[in-house]
Amino acid sequence: MRVTILGSGSEGNALLLESDATSIVVDAGLSHRKLVARLATLGRGTPNVSSVLITHGHTDHAAHASVYATRWGCPVRATAVTLKSLRLRSAVESHPFIVGRRFRVGDITVHSCAVPHDAPQVALVFETAFTKIGLVTDLGHVPKGLSRFLRGCDTLLLESNHDPEMLRMGPYPAVVKRRVASALGHLSNEQASDLLADLSHAPACVVLMHLSKTNNSVRLARSSAEAALGHQQTQLLIARQHEPMELPYVGAQQLQLGL
Ligand SMILES: [Zn+2]
Ligand SMILES: [Zn+2]
Known part of the structure; x- marks a missing residue:
């Protein structure tokens, strides 16, 4: 699966997941124009998007859901409570999912797990025959069972929002x-x-997400995560608010090469 983070942080979040057969955009916090422009800086057009998936109703994740769905002629998927909060345009097709019950979008299976935030929020795992990618942002603490939910993820996109001392001061x-x-x-x-x-x-790749530009620094977030990962062979990356980033491709080809 190819993962492209278009932007991550309180000014807007969106990422693109592409398997061989399916493309999903997760979260709609960047304007459509910005999303297209950022893909263009990577030399890419917009793929044929199968679904827009929204983690929760906060503006930095959901503001442009109706526009995305209308532009791409695809449904919006979220939990029923989040869909209700989005007030989507009436012409937009919405597909609710139930937390904890897996569902498929094309050849991608999506798993969800509730996480604590000041809006109903989910952690997500996207699974194909070849890879498993976890996305966990916007949560106030790590609930029991989350590490079990993320078991087997080869790529983990994880919030590392703030340094408590920087926030306090x-x-x-x-x-x-x-x-x-x-x-x-x-x-x-x-x-x-x-x-x-x-x-x-240890996931093969960990991406630190949703860093606060006021209450955190790349250096602090990175050194904290590095200490936790120890000397394990994990590639550690930092998602940015204003620059898109393509993650190392994990897919059939890599799997075959590894055999
Ligand atoms: Zn957020
Ligand atoms: Zn939020």
């Missing part, structure tokens, strides 16, 4: 600081590292 109003740090807020570098250390296997 930073310019945000007290009420916002409390929200970010709360059990329904965002995952700190330490919390992300604890989850990494808790995984029963």
